[in-house]
Amino acid sequence: MSNSNILVESGTNELEIAEFQIIKELPDGGTKVNSYGINVAKVREVIRYPEMTDYPKGNKHIVGVFKSRDKVTPLIHLAKWLGLSEKQPSSNQFVIVTDFNGVTNGFLIDSISRIHRVSWSDLEAASEISLAGEDNCIVASVNLDDRLVFILDFELIIAEMNSDINMSQYNLSTDNNVDLSPEKKRRRAQHTILIADDSKFILEQLSNVVSESGYLIETATDGEQALKSYESNKQNISVIVSDVEMPKVDGLYLCKTITSQPNHPPVLIFSSTMTKENKLKAFEVGATETLTKPEIHRLIPLLDELLFPNG
8 A cells, every 4th residue: 555646635624544453462362453543644655564674772662674665664563662462573464654754664563454534523632532641642533434543643653763853852952043042032922823733742842942932832732722722812823833633623724724814824834744745735725834843943943034034
């Protein structure tokens, strides 16, 4: 399976989810099949278990590395990372190869069933699940053919594996491209930035950097919440920074709705799937600029450029 022919029109609030299965090992020796989902926009291909090479001193959840279209790719034991199974990989398993945040990764799964086209409004945000905690790895849930399917936070997973794309490694105070003088912070404090992202992990990182620079912030964990927040306080929102993949209302639909109004603020799309094609989609719905996670170092200079064009 490849995502090359699976396109969703800009701003329709729809997405395609690839449903896959991971088998949980039970204490009595039995098994249970769990269904999970991933946005097809993140998927490069799905392949049979490939020929593997051991990777010395790799993360305990990394099986090894393999070649995906001539690119050396780490394979993550997803069941082990989720705490569902410790079983050794076998040739009858499959691998979802992902391409986002500028890196390629493989995720070991047991089987893959089908692709579902759904509306973002069908997804329930993880924050609505009472068990959701600090280390929650689920961003949303959806009922597909009467099955509860969890959408995993793949950005959190790969950030734990690869410090180069973990935005928490970014230190604003040592960035020479950002003016952190008291005067600049005072000027920034006249502006409120609305940040929308369904990943608690990403939202926290963005919020910390934006507030540390001096800007005021409002946050939303899905597009519907972001839209309500904007509508109730639009006179005070200077810029909107939004993810694309969000329950209820996705970032492109959010952007399209806001930019269709007069005197709207700039909208920055900050996404892990910012391919050339997706950049075009973002501009089609009125985005001012796009950033690819984990380019968090570009965010404050871009906000300053938009809000203080004369320096």
